[in-house]
Amino acid sequence: MPNAFDLKSAKRRLLLPLQRVATGWWRRQSPARQDRFATLGPLVSVLLFLTAIILAFWYLRNEEIERESEAVKRDTEIAQQQIRLRLIENQEQLMRIAREIVTRAVDTHDFSAQAKGFARERPEVTHVTWINARRETRASVSGAGFQDDSLMRSDGNDPSMPVANQSNPPESAFQNAKERRQPVYSQVFSDYNGTPVFQVQVPLIDRSGFSGVLIAEYSVEALLRYYVPTEVSSRHSMAVLDDGDKIVASSVTQMPGKRSKRASILHEAPLAPAMNGLVLRGEGYRTSIGLISNTLFWMVVALSTLTVWMLLGTWRHMRRRLQIQTALTSETNFRRAMENSMLTGMRALDMESRISYVNPAFCAMTGFSEAELIGRKPPFPFWPPDRLEENARLLQQEIHGRSPAGGVEVKMLRKDGSTFDGRMYVSPLVDTKGKQTGWMTSMTNITEAKRVRDQLSASHERFTTVLEGLDAAVSVLSVQQGELLFANRSYRLWFGADPAGHALLSGSQLGRSTGPDADEEVDDYSGLPPQHLTDAGADPREVFVESLEMWFDVRTRYLQWTDGRLAQMLIATDITTRRRAEEQAALQAEKAQMTSRLMTMGEMASSVAHELNQPLTAITNYCNGMVSRVRNDAIQKDDLLAALEKTAKQAQRAGQIIHRIRNFVKRSEPKREAAQAHDIVEDAVELAGIELRRRNVAIHTYVAQRLPQLMVDPILIEQVLMNLLKNAAEAIDNAGLPASRRHIELRVVPKHTPELGGHIDFSVTDMGPGMPEEVISRMYEAFFSTKSDGLGIGLGLCRSIVESHKGRIRAENLYNGAAIVGCRFAFSIPVDISRLDPTLPTAAAGPSGPTASAVVNQIPTP
Template sequence: MALDPHAPETRTRRQRLLAPWRRLVATWWFRQSPSRQDRLATLGPLISVLLFLAAIISAFWYLRNEEIERETESVKRDTEIAQQQIRLRLIENQEQLVRIAREVVTRQIDAHEFSAQAQAFARERPELTHVTWLSAKRERRSSVGAAGLAADGLMSADGTDPSMPVANQSNAAALAFDAAKERRQPVYSGPFSDANGTTVFQLHIPLIDRGGFGGVLIAEYTVEALLRYYVPSEVSTRHSIAVLDASRDQVVSSTVTPMPGQVLRRASLVHDVPLAPALNGLVLRGQGWRTSIGLINNALFWLVLALAGMTVWMLLGTWRHMRRRTQIQNALTLETNFRRAMENSMLTGMRAMDMDTRITYVNPAFCAMTGFSEADLVGRTPPYPFWPADRREENARLLQQELQGKSPSGGVEVKIARKDGSAFDARVYVSPLVDTRGKQTGWMTSMTNITEAKRVRDQLSASHERFTTVLEGLDAAVSVLSVTPPELLFANRSYRLWFGADPAGHALLAGGQLMGTTSRRGGLDDGADEVDDYSGLPSEALTDMGSDPREVYVESLAMWFDVRARYLQWTDGRLAQMLIATDITMRRAAEAQAALQADKAQVTSRLMTMGEMASSVAHELNQPLTAITNYCNGMVSRVRADSIDKEALMAALTKTAKQAERAGQIIHRIRNFVKRSEPQRQPAHAADIVEDAVELAGIELRRRNVAIHTYVAQRLPQMMVDPILIEQVLMNLLKNAAEAIDNASLPTSRRHIELRVVPKHSAELGGQIEFSVTDMGPGLPDEVIARMYEAFFSTKADGLGIGLGLCRSIVESHQGRIKAENLYNGSLVVGCRFAFTIPVTITPEHLRQDPNPGAASSAQRTEPTTP
């Protein structure tokens, strides 16, 4: 046997290539924990069994698929062989019939000679039922039946023979005749049943005589004979060959004939091909059946699967058992580590004693508290080294009391001495140690250092005293009332001075807002039904919720209080309400005085306005008074001269009365404007207010030669305002605009003011009516716009600075807004616009603009008059 000289070298090179991978796998394996190594070692066989089972199933599946593919190829091959044999036979017959048709067309043979050739042709072809010669008019010239015998009764034209292509019919023979006549080439008909009930189809070969149609030669085939004679026996032995109709639902003929009343089992392997070259819808189908059993019925497969499943189940059980043991071991380790870590991290000292009060265990916290090590304490009996020398008898008595179970549940406060001689206060709790059988084996003592806690408690007591001292010194009344039951928990000196120790004062200041209580007097229930203490809210949410300040008037004390309330958690856990009530009686008196001064300022402003317009008012009144004097003097003169009749006297008196009425209206308007009255809100129309304001302002505007253009929108809603105050605002704005125009000595084209009243609506402010006064004056500087509403600020040398500030107060008292802005043409100021709004209820009908504002009944235009 020859040896390969290169084998050792190849083996060495392979080992050198695999060495790094082996080291990598070994390193990874030893990095795993023992529990993970056990899991992996258990999972290895399980994975191997699963891989083996997968390989067996794959092998079975592969072999079965290979067998199915071989059987499918066999069916396909036999079907194509049968198709080829039938195809060759049909083509050969068609060629022979074409030759005979050519001889008929060339008149080489007549009907007698055609019958002789057709008999010889049909005798050698058992698949033919007959061969017939038809003229162009579908008349039978000659017909030969099966086995080459003459058949004069075939292809009768009386309509009883389905093989006859009768004109104007739609059977298969007639359609094939028409197709052959039209195409001038051989045509196969569709399958049909002949007079004997046999499924047949025809071949129509046209007779073309000098370009004209001279008839057809018809060869009729039986489907059953084609399968019987031209499907090879070896093919029909292996597989079933059948011919199906075009829908592939009905079997026309088959090489396998079922028993009567028996239905053939559907084949599992099927291959379909067309019946070429007829291509008339018939389908040649090869059918085969699998001879081998399926994968599911294979006993060997199930045996392997069962053995593999049992192996997997056993491996899973072993793996589950090992995992449970590992989990228990890990849990025990974690529990031990947890208890050790908890004991080592606790600030509470733990000490275990047996039944003879001998120390058997101390934790690090106990050693840290006393300063003694574990070796110094374990095994020691009373008196213990951490007992102070002057308190040993007392500590021994307390220890016996604890061991007898007579110590209080809150523990015992003792004095403990450290190793360095210092001492601290501690609280000790003792409980029995019981083993798993329920027998007591000793005692467990826990000890807590309370030195710092005592110090904090003393500090809290001192802080509480200081806090109480501060609350007692406040000028405000501070009270705390529990929600359930209503009990006064705290009241400072001011509260006790005003309300005594009665919780009714707290309820009076709270205004019935204390949740969970009904109306109470003197701490007694008034008999009302009990309600939910917190109205469904948790106490934590109530303590975070404050309340808005309220002003409460106490009639019995004739005092006003500013009350602020909030809920808090009392020291014992109860929900309570705290009130801080500050005396604001002096402030309310000052506010009332300020309101009175504001009312006086409004009247003063109107008087000042009329004072400034005094000369204009005098001029306005002088005209009707002069006219009255002239009318009276004229009537006196004419009466003395006895030159006046009754009609002239009546006309003069009427004119005199109109002038007197005019003067009275002027005085009445001025009197209503300047008279002092309480502000009174009432429904008012914007058009009426504008009419009165324009009538009064017109005197000043005519004096200053300033025109006014007024537009009041139609369908405006009513306003709930004080008409005199709104009229005062409009008067002030119109007068200021006229003064700005007059002082700037503007030309006539710019000496006009526009007053507009229109409805508006915005998502922020809702419905409102806007009054705007626009002039073409020089505008306002930016610093003036910023300070124009300040008290006593004025741009006039003799102004008091209360006009615009008063206008703003009036508008804001009606929940409106006022603003001013300059109008620009590029960077040039061309005027100023003051606008204020009054809130109202606006509907879509109010927002609809007037179709012709210039012709509206509420639009006015006042032209200046020469003074």
């Protein structure tokens, strides 16, 4: 008894913590969750019951199938054992007869007698035959126990006889017995009568070696009929299968023309000791009712399904009610939270104009508590004393449902005596039966809104005043409708109220969709996100309006108008005066360029005269020589023609010099055209060569091949090169440098840098004394010159010309340590980088570089 008491106490101590945990967990759940768990309990119980029934049926069925499988296996092994013992016994008897044949203890007559006794006692043996090593029959006894000469004929017509050079089962067994020197079982085959049989061949080995075999042929069907126990064949079907899984013999005769149903339970065992591919198969069929066809099982499933369906319906009904209850609670809490958090005051009146409800926002606005307002009738304490009649009139208007939809603006009194402006909106209160029970009034404090509105009005007035006073035209146009939303005084003065002026300035189709074909026009901006357009910056452009003969600097950008529409704002500033000044400046620059070229040719006048004197002197000499020889009849026709040709060449040379000078100094408008750098350099060097030869200065020219075309004014670029070459020659000559340093290098190569992109670089390098740093910083200033007779406009013009072609010009001294050994002027003209030859160098490589391909010219010192 104490032991039982201790056991109960121990169980109680173990279950008590679990009970506490379960109870605590249950109490922590919400009522809705507890109801859900209580509803799911019966459903889980029914499902567990149905699962248990299914598992029980499945377990019993598997037990029965396992018992039937064990019975089939046992019967198959019994039949295999009986057949195996019989074959082993027969094999031993055959081996005894074979030993007597080998020892010459028996002859054919005695063999026949022994074979007859052997065959009569063994109904499974069809015949016993003795053949020699040459496959000749010595004796043969049939299964009936008599001598039969028709058995085992060696003429090749008996399938049971081994025949040389054939691949039948008897021949294969014969060869195996001959090679292995032990009994061999053949594969199954059909004998002369079409009966499935197999042979056991016992080799005859005497002192001379292999002397033949002793053959016993078994009927497969007889083995099953005589050696499978009756109780086994009555319970299960036994069949023998060959190595191709084909039934050779069976204890059950199949119906002809019908295919037997495959057994559900199978067990296979080899037909030992034959081991010739034959398999003994036991077949059994399940006698139990399947789980699917069990009526009791389906009745249980149907009842369980009905119970589950009812529980699910109850659970869904409770869940729907719980959802409605939860939604109602959430809606109530949401509305209460919304009323408590919003700044709009709410006040409810019943049919007798008595206050039945106020929210915290209304109490905060008026300063009165909820207890001070609930149940009060007009006049209400938040009505100002001087507006009692007006508020009473508004209340009557509210009660009779004549309040405007936009609300009513009223003056309200706070508890502390201060007032504020409010706007009230009224709607009727209707119960669930559709009967009106009162009115709900919402009120917002608009004091700050009125102040902001007044400030915005003043700000808008100031903004409009500023825009109207601008000298620039400001307009805003709707993108979709083409409507002019705003236009200041300057726009109206120039273009009136027509949106076509906006479209003319912006260069788009905006504002032109007001004609008869407006419906057929396509909006280019439809579908575009407004944010991407409004984030884009202004697009400056200059527009000339022919009707006004004025130039405008136009800047546009997209914005969202006050009503949310996408609009385009345009600011057009009158730049007519500036454009005229720029035209005058351009004209003055052109005159300065012309003046610079004339000054350059003036400085080169003596050199040009000397250059022209050489061909003219040669022409005079040729003419005088020809006249003298013609007078003396001392000239032949060929000599006369040669002298005339030389005279013509000298005249052409003089004409080319004059043509180059005329093209360089003639006045013409700047004109951009496609030009080759090589042609520009050639013309500039030819003109500058006159001055260089006069000053005894040599020039080395390097121009890279396959350069892209330049879109430039060739004369202006020649002027820049002429000025740089002339300045370099003057620097060398004025410094009195020796002959080793009296040369200039002109290089033209393609380059590409991240800053400038693709461009062609022109550089002029001299070996002169260089320039001081202060001169480099001021050399582009107007009228600044280091020459006593210089005007100071050469380098300034060069810079203007290069920058007008969107290029850069630079100057730098060359150093050898701390000493200046020369100066380099360079300017770059941009080109399309895609047109550059990819094989060209991207840096200033010399002519001997591995990728350099250039034209090198040299003008030697005279």
